[in-house]
Amino acid sequence: MADVKLKNLTKRFGKVIAVSHLDLEVKNGEFACILGPSGCGKTTTLRMIAGLEKQDEGDVYIGDRVVNDLSPPERDIAMVFQFYAIYPGMTVYDNLAFPLKQRKLPKTEIDTQVKETASLLQINDILNKDAISLTAGEKQRIALGRAFVRKPQVYLLDEPLTNLDAGLRAVMRVELKRLQKEIRQTTIYVTHDQLEGMSMADRIAVMNLGVLQQYGSPDSLFSNPSNLFVAGFIGTPTMNFLECTYREESGRAKLVFDSFSLDVNRYKEIIEKEKQSEDMVLGVRPTDIKIEKERTEDGLIQAKVDIIELTGDESIVDLSVGKNIVRSVVPRRFPVKHDEKVWLKLDLNALHIFDKHTEKAIL
Amino acid sequence: MPKVVLENITKRYGKKVVVDNLSLEMKDRAFTCLLGPPGAGKTTILRIIAGLIGQDKGNIYFDHEKVNDLPPAKRDVAMVFQSFALYPHLSVYDNMASPLKKKKLSHSQIKRKIEEVSDILGISHLLEKPPALLSGGEKQRVAIGRAIAKEPKILLMDEPLSNLDAKLRLHMRVEMRKLQRNLNITTIFGTPDDIEALTMSDNIAVIKDGRLIQYDSAERVYDNPRNLFAAKFVGSPQMNIIKCVLEREEGTTKARFSAFMVDLSKYSDCLKDFSSGEELLFGVRPSDITILTNRTARNEIEAQVYTLEPWGADTVVNLRVGDDIIKVKAPSTLKLDADQKVHLEFSKEAIHLFNAKTEETIL
Numbered sequence: 001m002a003d004v005k006l007k008n009l010t011k012r013f014g015k016v017i018a019v020s021h022l023d024l025e026v027k028n029g030e031f032a033c034i035l036g037p038s039g040c041g042k043t044t045t046l047r048m049i050a051g052l053e054k055q056d057e058g059d060v061y062i063g064d065r066v067v068n069d070l071s072p073p074e075r076d077i078a079m080v081f082q083f084y085a086i087y088p089g090m091t092v093y094d095n096l097a098f099p100l101k102q103r104k105l106p107k108t109e110i111d112t113q114v115k116e117t118a119s120l121l122q123i124n125d126i127l128n129k130d131a132i133s134l135t136a137g138e139k140q141r142i143a144l145g146r147a148f149v150r151k152p153q154v155y156l157l158d159e160p161l162t163n164l165d166a167g168l169r170a171v172m173r174v175e176l177k178r179l180q181k182e183i184r185q186t187t188i189y190v191t192h193d194q195l196e197g198m199s200m201a202d203r204i205a206v207m208n209l210g211v212l213q214q215y216g217s218p219d220s221l222f223s224n225p226s227n228l229f230v231a232g233f234i235g236t237p238t239m240n241f242l243e244c245t246y247r248e249e250s251g252r253a254k255l256v257f258d259s260f261s262l263d264v265n266r267y268k269e270i271i272e273k274e275k276q277s278e279d280m281v282l283g284v285r286p287t288d289i290k291i292e293k294e295r296t297e298d299g300l301i302q303a304k305v306d307i308i309e310l311t312g313d314e315s316i317v318d319l320s321v322g323k324n325i326v327r328s329v330v331p332r333r334f335p336v337k338h339d340e341k342v343w344l345k346l347d348l349n350a351l352h353i354f355d356k357h358t359e360k361a362i363l
Numbered sequence: 364m365p366k367v368v369l370e371n372i373t374k375r376y377g378k379k380v381v382v383d384n385l386s387l388e389m390k391d392r393a394f395t396c397l398l399g400p401p402g403a404g405k406t407t408i409l410r411i412i413a414g415l416i417g418q419d420k421g422n423i424y425f426d427h428e429k430v431n432d433l434p435p436a437k438r439d440v441a442m443v444f445q446s447f448a449l450y451p452h453l454s455v456y457d458n459m460a461s462p463l464k465k466k467k468l469s470h471s472q473i474k475r476k477i478e479e480v481s482d483i484l485g486i487s488h489l490l491e492k493p494p495a496l497l498s499g500g501e502k503q504r505v506a507i508g509r510a511i512a513k514e515p516k517i518l519l520m521d522e523p524l525s526n527l528d529a530k531l532r533l534h535m536r537v538e539m540r541k542l543q544r545n546l547n548i549t550t551i552f553g554t555p556d557d558i559e560a561l562t563m564s565d566n567i568a569v570i571k572d573g574r575l576i577q578y579d580s581a582e583r584v585y586d587n588p589r590n591l592f593a594a595k596f597v598g599s600p601q602m603n604i605i606k607c608v609l610e611r612e613e614g615t616t617k618a619r620f621s622a623f624m625v626d627l628s629k630y631s632d633c634l635k636d637f638s639s640g641e642e643l644l645f646g647v648r649p650s651d652i653t654i655l656t657n658r659t660a661r662n663e664i665e666a667q668v669y670t671l672e673p674w675g676a677d678t679v680v681n682l683r684v685g686d687d688i689i690k691v692k693a694p695s696t697l698k699l700d701a702d703q704k705v706h707l708e709f710s711k712e713a714i715h716l717f718n719a720k721t722e723e724t725i726l
Contacts, residue, residue, distance in 0.1 A: 037528065135686070165400065166599075166601075167595065167601055170600060170601060173672065174669065174670050174672070174681045174688065177670045177672070178669055178670045178681075181670075181701065193529075194529075195674060198672070198673050198674060198675065199672030199673065199674060199679065200672070218673040219673060219695070222673070222675045222676075222695075232530070234675065235675040235676070236529070236533070236675065237533055238530055238533065285675075285676065287675075287676035306537075306541070307537050307540055307541060309536065309537065309540070309561075309562035309563070310561050310562060310581055310582060310585070311558055311561055311562055311599075312558075312561060312585060312597075312598045312599060312648075312650070313598075313648065313650035313651075313692070314650075316562070318537055329676070
């Protein structure tokens with residue numbers, strides 16, 4: 001077990017900069033996730049940690065060692081590409097032994113490793129059971145356990161759940177997270193799926209176009225995104241973005257939109273201090289917009305119901321506000337109709353304001 | 364616009380039955396979704412409706428007209444494929460014009476039609492470009508534009524959103540719903556994604572192994588799944604399914620779980636065919652369970668936090684209850700620690716029961 005540090009890591013492929021001046025620190029025992037859309041540099045970063053790709057600049061530390069010049073086996077890492085289903089009709093023992101047999105290890109070695117893994121997973125008492133008799137959770141624990149049979153310094157996981165169906169993926173997420181907490185091995189997990197990152201990782205590094213955008217806990221990324229990219233990438237349905245102009249009207253700070261304005265005087269000091277121009281983007285999550293049937297107070301925004309989407313226990317309501325479309329999430333039985341005129345109340349404690357040009361968060 | 368009626372449709376590929384005696388009446392002008400996992404037969408059904416492949420048995424009617432023997436061109440349907448299937452060497456304009464030329468429309472008619480459709484879809488600025496220069500969402504809109512420009516009576520779509528990234532999918536869901544409403548066209552849509560089905564369709568046909576499992580409004584499929592498969596396939600996070608044993612004593616009817624009991628006396632009518640000691644499957648959606656951090660008198664279900672999955676505004680809490688793991692969707696404002704002990708309360712109106720052998724719905 002060891003911590004992992006990346007210092008000023010840069011990788012180019014021809015003229016394309018795949019990873020640019022990346023600094024990242026994963027603590028010993030931590031579950032970190034590198035998250036981003038395709039082409040963001042996440043897999044390249046993982047491959048540089050593994051030693052499968054050599055960086056053009058910068059250093060990779062595993063523990064206190066700089067491992068730049070070490071081959072992948074010398075780095076003592078384990079790379080997991082995919083989790084496989086487990087085979088019914090075979091005992092748990094044979095399921096665990098299967099990948100080791102394929103690697104043609106001697107029998108005694110296999111036996112030692114299987115038993116070690118079993119105690120790690122706390123499944124010694126079911127080793128001789130047929131896998132078919134296990135619960136879904138137990139099965140997946142064993143599938144994961146097979147990948148975790150060695151005890152290297154660091155586990156590197158590259159979208160291991162991608163090829164599983166949605167139901168199994170949900171079970172695997174739970175078991176993987178729990179297992180990682182129990183065995184406390186440093187784990188770095190790469191994915192493009194924000195929900196996977198959010199639901200499993202202690203900290204998430206969001207990357208875009210080779211550049212680290214933000215590194216923090218799932219809660220901090222959701223509640224305090226540092227720029228427009230992170231704000232738009234984390235959370236579903238996505239955050240609403242509305243372009244606006246900052247203005248002072250009779251001493252009060254306001255954001256002016258095409259069809260309404262919003263009093264943000266409580267944030268005047270921060271905005272005045274941070275702003276670089278008057279052009280801003282207001283960000284507000286669909287869960288932070290309430291729909292009112294009547295104009296119950298001042299400051300509500302008039303809107304018209306456009307589309308109602310049932311998603312299960314909730315509905316997503318698309319509303320036209322001037323030229324913009326705003327999304328709100330409401331309980332499913334919330335009584336609104338297509339084309340109905342309603343009033344919107346934004347949660348002023350949950351507003352995000354971004355600079356339109358730098359795209360950085362002001363608030 | 365006609366309704367589409369499938370009557371006892373069967374299709375085999377060699378010995379494999381892909382569509383199995385399927386009957387379905389899809390309403391005119393409605394948005395009907397064929398929902399099922401890969402391999403369920405959705406694409407085959409769409410292709411049979413389009414006339415691209417012939418059924419082995421059964422009849423297809425558009426309104427009251429039997430169309431079994433009509434070739435695709437005479438059926439007046441348009442199909443949008445998952446891969447978009449645009450001609451790479453033709454401009455967007457020529458892609459859209461090609462089915463219209465086949466219909467022998469004049470140049471000016473074609474021009475007017477394409478202008479009208481591209482205006483609706485917001486692709487007027489792309490008409491001169493080749494498909495290679497378009498983004499995924501733009502290609503998809505062009506494919507839809509090509510399909511609707513020829514003014515079909517029926518629009519068939521085979522997973523048109525599957526090749527788009529998550530954010531765009533969310534956007535296109537709404538766009539397609541609006542478009543369908545404006546065009547007022549009978550639309551049949553195949554997808555493996557339950558959220559797409561719930562959000563977009565008027566009616567959902569749940570299909571598995573070529574057979575119709577349930578055909579109902581989106582709300583009813585969610586609230587009253589016909590069997591275990593439909594219950595597990597629709598809704599995210601998935602419905603909790605927990606094994607229990609029916610117990611009858613002194614006039615009460617109860618379900619015994621590994622670590623608690625649930626009183627089912629008020630459902631004793633539905634359960635009269637089941638004897639004491641028989642195994643049942645109990646279903647409850649994660650949004651229909653409340654976590655209580657203080658014990659109340661009426662509550663007996665003790666649980667321990669297994670893992671927490673922050674999803675943003677909500678947290679999916681996985682709890683260990685006896686031998687079972689139960690998922691609960693809770694607001695992220697509820698702060699819990701790993702291994703914390705809590706109590707659970709099921710919303711009584713929202714419980715489901717399934718026959719453990721047949722997997723049919725009891726309640």
